[in-house]
Amino acid sequence: MALAAFGQLNLEEPPPVWGSRSVDCFEKLEQIGEGTYGQVYMAKEIRTGEIVALKKIRMDNEREGFPITAIREIKILKKLHHENVIQLKEIVTSPGRDRDDQGKPDNNKYKGGIYMVFEYMDHDLTGLADRPGLKFTIPQIKCYMKQLLTGLHYCHVNQVLHRDIKGSNLLIDNEGNLKLGDFGLARSISHDHTGNLTNRVITLWYRPPELLLGATKYGPAIDMWSVGCIFAELLHAKPILPGKNEHEQLNKIFELCGSPDENIWPGVSKMPWYKNFKPARPMKRRVRESFRHFDRHALELLEKMLVLDPSQRISAKDALDAEYFWTDPLPCDPKSLPTYESSHEFQTKKKRQQLRQNEEAAKRQKLQHPQQHHSRLRPLQHGGQSHAAPHWSAGPNHPTNNAPPQQVQAGPSHHFYGKPRGPPGPNRYPSSGNQSRGGYSSGSYPPQGRGAPYVAGPRGPSGGAYGVGQPNYTQGGQYGGSGRGQNPMGGSRNQQYGWQQ
Amino acid sequence: MVKTCWYYTKEEIEKNSPSRLDGIDLKQETFQRWSYSTFLQELGQRLNNPQISIATSIILCQQFFTRQSLAKNDPKTISIICMFIAGKVEGSPRQVGDVIAVAYRVLNDKEPSREVYERLKETVLTGEKLVLSTLGFDLEIEHPYQPVMDWIKRSVKVERDADILSQAALNFLNDGLRISLCLQFRPSQIAAAAIYLGSSFAKVKLPCDGDKVWWREFDVTKRQLWEICNQTLDLYGQNFLIPAKDEQKQSKDAETISCQDHKRIVIKVAGKSRNVIKVSLRNKLSATNS
Numbered sequence: 001m002a003l004a005a006f007g008q009l010n011l012e013e014p015p016p017v018w019g020s021r022s023v024d025c026f027e028k029l030e031q032i033g034e035g036t037y038g039q040v041y042m043a044k045e046i047r048t049g050e051i052v053a054l055k056k057i058r059m060d061n062e063r064e065g066f067p068i069t070a071i072r073e074i075k076i077l078k079k080l081h082h083e084n085v086i087q088l089k090e091i092v093t094s095p096g097r098d099r100d101d102q103g104k105p106d107n108n109k110y111k112g113g114i115y116m117v118f119e120y121m122d123h124d125l126t127g128l129a130d131r132p133g134l135k136f137t138i139p140q141i142k143c144y145m146k147q148l149l150t151g152l153h154y155c156h157v158n159q160v161l162h163r164d165i166k167g168s169n170l171l172i173d174n175e176g177n178l179k180l181g182d183f184g185l186a187r188s189i190s191h192d193h194t195g196n197l198t199n200r201v202i203t204l205w206y207r208p209p210e211l212l213l214g215a216t217k218y219g220p221a222i223d224m225w226s227v228g229c230i231f232a233e234l235l236h237a238k239p240i241l242p243g244k245n246e247h248e249q250l251n252k253i254f255e256l257c258g259s260p261d262e263n264i265w266p267g268v269s270k271m272p273w274y275k276n277f278k279p280a281r282p283m284k285r286r287v288r289e290s291f292r293h294f295d296r297h298a299l300e301l302l303e304k305m306l307v308l309d310p311s312q313r314i315s316a317k318d319a320l321d322a323e324y325f326w327t328d329p330l331p332c333d334p335k336s337l338p339t340y341e342s343s344h345e346f347q348t349k350k351k352r353q354q355l356r357q358n359e360e361a362a363k364r365q366k367l368q369h370p371q372q373h374h375s376r377l378r379p380l381q382h383g384g385q386s387h388a389a390p391h392w393s394a395g396p397n398h399p400t401n402n403a404p405p406q407q408v409q410a411g412p413s414h415h416f417y418g419k420p421r422g423p424p425g426p427n428r429y430p431s432s433g434n435q436s437r438g439g440y441s442s443g444s445y446p447p448q449g450r451g452a453p454y455v456a457g458p459r460g461p462s463g464g465a466y467g468v469g470q471p472n473y474t475q476g477g478q479y480g481g482s483g484r485g486q487n488p489m490g491g492s493r494n495q496q497y498g499w500q501q
Numbered sequence: 502m503v504k505t506c507w508y509y510t511k512e513e514i515e516k517n518s519p520s521r522l523d524g525i526d527l528k529q530e531t532f533q534r535w536s537y538s539t540f541l542q543e544l545g546q547r548l549n550n551p552q553i554s555i556a557t558s559i560i561l562c563q564q565f566f567t568r569q570s571l572a573k574n575d576p577k578t579i580s581i582i583c584m585f586i587a588g589k590v591e592g593s594p595r596q597v598g599d600v601i602a603v604a605y606r607v608l609n610d611k612e613p614s615r616e617v618y619e620r621l622k623e624t625v626l627t628g629e630k631l632v633l634s635t636l637g638f639d640l641e642i643e644h645p646y647q648p649v650m651d652w653i654k655r656s657v658k659v660e661r662d663a664d665i666l667s668q669a670a671l672n673f674l675n676d677g678l679r680i681s682l683c684l685q686f687r688p689s690q691i692a693a694a695a696i697y698l699g700s701s702f703a704k705v706k707l708p709c710d711g712d713k714v715w716w717r718e719f720d721v722t723k724r725q726l727w728e729i730c731n732q733t734l735d736l737y738g739q740n741f742l743i744p745a746k747d748e749q750k751q752s753k754d755a756e757t758i759s760c761q762d763h764k765r766i767v768i769k770v771a772g773k774s775r776n777v778i779k780v781s782l783r784n785k786l787s788a789t790n791s
Contacts, residue, residue, distance in 0.1 A: 001523045001524040001525065001570075001572040002572065003525065003529070003533070003571055003572060003575075003576075004571060004572055004573055004574050004575040004576075005575060006575050006577060006578065007575055007578050007620070007621070007624050008573065008574065008575045008578070009573075009574050009575065009578060009579070009624065009627070009628045009631055010569055010570070010573035010574050010631065011627065011628075011631060013573075019568065019634045019635045019636070019637050020633075020634045020637055020638065063597075064594070064596060064597055065585065065597060065625075065626045065629045066586075066589070066629055066630070066633060068589040068594055071586075071589045071590055071640060072592075074638050074640060075590065075640050075641050078638070078639070078640075078641060079641060091637075091638045093630065093634050114630065114633075114634075497536040497537070497539050497540040497543075497608075498532060498535070498536045499536055499540070499576075499577060499608070
């Protein structure tokens with residue numbers, strides 16, 4: 001057989017057996033997510049019956065083909081194998097004739113979509129924490145924190161920075177396992193520390209001071225700040241630093257942790273944006289005071305996490321050795337944790353529609369609804385008892401639930417799979433206002449988007465695939481060898497490669 | 502996700518490739534591998550891509566053709582796609598339009614017409630999925646460059662020796678991309694061979710630490726070292742005659758691809774005295790002789 005003609009590609013045959021499988025191996029059960037990143041489905045593998053999450057990689061807006069962010073995410077996920085890190089099971093492609101793709105049907109095998117197949121997780125931490133009436137116990141918080149730190153330590157050892165640690169990216173299954181999800185902003189920092197990294201990462205509320213001050217060289221400590229924020233949030237039952245913009249965020253940090261100076265953070269005055277954000281008057285650190293209701297060991301650990309100077313911030317490894325995890329009440333076994341009914345989009349959607357109808361009916365009757373206070377319940381402080389179901393009031397979707405319908409706000413717990421990025425998302429706490437949309441579906445529902453404002457995040461809709469986050473790229477051939485700059489063979493033609501027109 | 506094994510024996514590569522099953526003979530496939538690798542090196546340099554990204558594109562391309570046939574996939578188009586993907590994989594992306602325009606210029610020495618450009622772009626964007634899918638999205642490509650540099654930095658204390666050796670070793674690595682080494686050997690093994698070849702060529706003595714052979718840390722056996730060196734050196738003996746049809750270019754085409762500068766060097770590999778091999782090392786000479 002002759003060589004293929006110019007431009008000829010083997011697009012008709014299905015991918016060879018070793019290549020990616022077809023999405024037809026899965027039966028889509030329901031859509032559980034929708035974001036700028038793409039749609040997410042809960043699906044069943046037909047052969048095995050296994051339930052998975054299919055995350056469609058959105059390609060329609062990509063003039064540059066397969067998104068570089070997805071490539072980076074795939075590379076990183078393929079490298080990481082740990083019980084506390086979400087497992088990318090495989091990548092499947094859909095044939096051209098795809099139900100979700102508009103446009104004319106096409107028999108071309110490679111016109112269709114590409115999906116990442118993940119193990120299915122029932123919840124995310126924020127979704128769980130937001131369930132009305134739900135309290136985390138101390139052993140449960142310790143259990144989650146321990147898993148979070150274990151997973152993160154594994155990432156850091158493997159030179160991966162997660163760069164978007166927040167509750168909605170911490171996935172929890174019904175066996176109590178917590179896994180880090182959404183590596184869409186993650187970055188490998190292997191052997192080129194010299195490179196500049198973007199500081200436009202991490203959701204604002206969880207973003208560390210060094211990024212807010214413009215650092216472009218940073219390390220694992222950035223994730224540890226986020227962990228500190230989550231830790232405090234779990235104990236405090238609400239986000240501790242809910243800034244609306246970067247300036248306010250930094251102010252909130254300074255109000256809590258004190259304003260930095262050369263003594264407590266050597267080098268801070270040389271940070272790029274230090275002068276712009278320098279507070280007018282010095283502020284005192286108030287962590288201990290603000291969280292005096294925390295137990296001693298928790299406070300001790302939190303103090304080490306919420307350290308302004310990243311070089312003095314505790315590492316994931318050291319945090320795991322903290323007294324907190326080794327004193328009574330000890331972290332519980334994940335398997336002992338209660339299971340919660342997972343809240344899928346279609347369930348909550350129906351319930352919300354029902355709720356809205358009820359509300360409208362109520363309004364028509366001029367009944368004043370009480371302000372919906374949705375702050376979480378603080379954890380039970382007593383330890384050492386059984387942590388099984390009786391401690392938990394059922395979630396809103398539970399059949400036995402008697403909660404008034406207007407409390408149904410625990411949205412779908414699937415933010416990780418596909419959440420909106422880009423413009424500041426809606427706030428999960430009613431007091432901060434409900435802007436635009438969130439979650440996965442169109443946004444006419446009560447607050448459901450758990451993403452804190454994502455100011456000018458690198459994945460905002462305006463940012464092109466190449467706009468940000470390529471800072472490690474070194475121009476020029478470091479390994480170029482000598483004399484390679486010129487074409488040694490003379491003219492630049494097909495001939496030179498032995499190819500004829 | 503289960504990682505696929507991308508390594509094959511020489512025999513598997515030579516006898517069972519998809520191209521061979523489609524009736525394309527070994528010589529043709531070897532020649533095509535040489536052609537697209539050379540083309541990608543040139544294309545990458547014109548695009549000002551880092552060498553890592555160029556090397557990745559070549560390896561992706563070679564891996565692609567372990568699973569797909571040259572009879573059904575035009576290697577030029579596949580190379581262009583691999584360059585486009587490698588840019589994204591290595592964090593030095595180039596816009597699809599630039600890759601296409603430069604590639605067309607390299608291949609044809611002229612600008613593509615609007616129509617040709619658009620068609621090529623469409624082909625590249627569609628083909629990107631074909632390549633990614635064929636590769637099973639295995640995009641983490643390791644290279645021998647860093648191990649070579651690290652080892653030399655650690656082991657060769659005389660600065661001038663280190664420079665000459667690095668240069669020679671890197672040249673062997675870059676040239677070695679044109680054959681199927683990356684499908685047979687791990688990067689660290691290739692690194693060891695490049696250091697060996699480099700030291701023989703640059704006449705830099707490698708440190709000897711008693712009984713401990715210097716290549717132990719590269720996890721390579723003597724036999725493998727010998728095999729890699731042999732295959733690399735064979736590269737310089739290959740005479741790829743450019744098939745010439747165009748009368749006007751006859752004179753240039755008549756040249757063989759192995760180059761003008763031939764140098765005879767004796768290379769002792771793994772203690773055995775290997776034949777005196779004709780090695781054409783082109784521009785390397787200037788770097789290593791200076």
